[in-house]
Amino acid sequence: MANNELLKALPKVDDILKNEALKGLEGEQVLISARKVIGELRVDVLNNSLTSIPDNDYIASLVLADINKARQNSLKRVINGTGIIIHTNLGRSCLSDEAAQAVYDVAKAYSTLEYDIDNKCRGSRLSHVEGLLKDITGAEGVCVVNNNAAAVYLTLLTLLNGKEVIVSRGELVEIGGSFRIPEIMEQSGAILREVGTTNKTHIKDYENKINENTGALLKVHTSNYKIIGFTDSVALDDIVEIAHKNNLLAIEDLGSGAIYPMGDKGIDEPCVQKSLESGVDIVCFSGDKLFGGPQAGIILGNAKLIEKLKKHPLMRVLRLDKMTLSALEVTLRHYKEGQAWDKVPTLNMINQSPQILYNRAKRLCDKVNKTYNVCAVVETESKVGGGSAPETELPSFGVSIEIPNISADEIEEALRLGDVPIIGRIFKDKFVLDMRTVFDEDIDYIAETLCK
CATH class of the missing domain: 3.40.640.10 (Type I PLP-dependent aspartate aminotransferase-like (Major domain))
Structure with missing residues (x-):
């Protein structure tokens, strides 16, 4: 189909707003998201990266996803699996x-x-x-x-x-x-x-x-x-x-x-x-x-x-x-x-024993591997971070995640863009979560996310 015909086939914003998936939604963001999604489809057509126009139900689902994303706070909690304790980009010390x-x-x-x-x-x-x-x-x-x-x-x-x-x-x-x-x-x-x-x-x-x-x-x-x-x-x-x-x-x-x-x-x-x-x-x-x-x-x-x-x-x-x-x-x-040492998270993370870190890593592996055998406990090295002790490396344990036919970069992106971002690091072409900076209460969420 020629570009002109594809452009003519794009639905009107009003038609998308009447879709069942968007009924009952109010506020200016609904209109903004609908215009944005249709505008992006138009750009894809002009760039020759779209050969057919999706149906209205699919377009409405894209609009709904954009609405939900726009309504989320940009400043929100993340799960820090980098092993960097005082991570400046992730808010430094936890309370x-x-x-x-x-x-x-x-x-x-x-x-x-x-x-x-x-x-x-x-x-x-x-x-x-x-x-x-x-x-x-x-x-x-x-x-x-x-x-x-x-x-x-x-x-x-x-x-x-x-x-x-x-x-x-x-x-x-x-x-x-x-x-x-x-x-x-x-x-x-x-x-x-x-x-x-x-x-x-x-x-x-x-x-x-x-x-x-x-x-x-x-x-x-x-x-x-x-x-x-x-x-x-x-x-x-x-x-x-x-x-x-x-x-x-x-x-x-x-x-x-x-x-x-x-x-x-x-x-x-x-x-x-x-x-x-x-x-x-x-x-x-x-x-x-x-x-x-x-x-x-x-x-x-x-x-x-x-x-x-x-x-x-x-x-x-x-x-x-x-x-x-x-x-x-x-x-x-x-x-x-x-x-x-017990109650201040920064000090507690510094003070955690290798056995505690190993047990946390094994717990995550066991939970995920019951469904998909993609995790392994690995030795890692944590950093203090925050411009402190730049030469110090703290021996730690982490979880390496390898999924067939999915690259480490793709795993990293999928976890980073989740509802609660999970931030890790790529080491030797494998995605790794260092357990020193992962809280015990986050293990279940990480496991559920990996098993989806």
């Missing part, structure tokens, strides 16, 4: 059940966000987390903003606008979204002074750069990359000593924000408490990386300096909302009560 419930409770009702019940007066929103952070870390002062980049920016803007800040060239990091330390510093009004080289910086490099306009020495933890080989850097203790000897501030951008030492897990990341013990004036870190809470920028240190940050007009721009504060408060309570 505990208690933290998620607390968010729900304050989101659907009024709350004590800025109300002091005991004294019947206006309260501070930071009061919900300030005491807990002091108890857990031993910090003098506490301030919390909406992410770590904001924490660094607020610190530099408030305390060092117009002053020189000395940073090692080997620590001029770029973080997610192409945000770079030099650019953040420039926007804050602080003046960057680089010292040393990419691979080596010495104490004398800092000392030789200090002048009458120097305001601080900044130590940036290179959490998302490692320089190995012929290297040398100046320890935080030495940075603090040089700074204080010259009446300067010592500031650390710690990034990942580990509260517990994790060397026995193969994760070599500095702890927040260790930084504070060094005498550093200000330390900043993320709430949703190794700390395992919601997105936040946590600033700890000298009480007088922290008070200046709290009073800056920009604090109103950067302050946390009630839902984030609620999640952060509950996460902090897990730490204070000694339950973080």
Whole structure:
């Protein structure tokens, strides 16, 4: 059939809207989807990729599928089978059940966000987390903003606008979204002074750069990359000593924000408490990386300096909302009560034993293989992710899925485009789900999806 005849054979939008499959559906989206589907068919005809026009029932089914897709939230939960624990694209750290419930409770009702019940007066929103952070870390002062980049920016803007800040060239990091330390510093009004080289910086490099306009020495933890080989850097203790000897501030951008030492897990990341013990004036870190809470920028240190940050007009721009504060408060309570390894999902995933991971993988395989023999337990390696411990690989177990006459790419696409997207990875031409980042409660759904 010629293109002109095919185009004439396309049904009118009104005819499709009268189809039985679409009866009872209301709203502008129905009309939008009908026009979209017929428009796509028209394009296929013009591109010579369609040789016959489907019947109206089939076209109506396409319209219905488009309506259902359009009505789904674009921000929705996924099942993470990548083995990357703090997966930036998938929302970084997950919250505990208690933290998620607390968010729900304050989101659907009024709350004590800025109300002091005991004294019947206006309260501070930071009061919900300030005491807990002091108890857990031993910090003098506490301030919390909406992410770590904001924490660094607020610190530099408030305390060092117009002053020189000395940073090692080997620590001029770029973080997610192409945000770079030099650019953040420039926007804050602080003046960057680089010292040393990419691979080596010495104490004398800092000392030789200090002048009458120097305001601080900044130590940036290179959490998302490692320089190995012929290297040398100046320890935080030495940075603090040089700074204080010259009446300067010592500031650390710690990034990942580990509260517990994790060397026995193969994760070599500095702890927040260790930084504070060094005498550093200000330390900043993320709430949703190794700390395992919601997105936040946590600033700890000298009480007088922290008070200046709290009073800056920009604090109103950067302050946390009630839902984030609620999640952060509950996460902090897990730490204070000694339950973080069990209840904070990020820490729990890091701490899972090989036997637990193997059992989870075998459970999924057994469920699927009862119907289709397509799954096998395989050894895998997980990553911490989120710009933390880039060299660390955690031994894990996963499930390899091979379906006859269906490629790994096709399996990946089908699972990714499901009602609840299942995200895995392709390794050696096989689709694999790493069990370290899969929750026990997701096993049944994955099995049911694979058996369809």
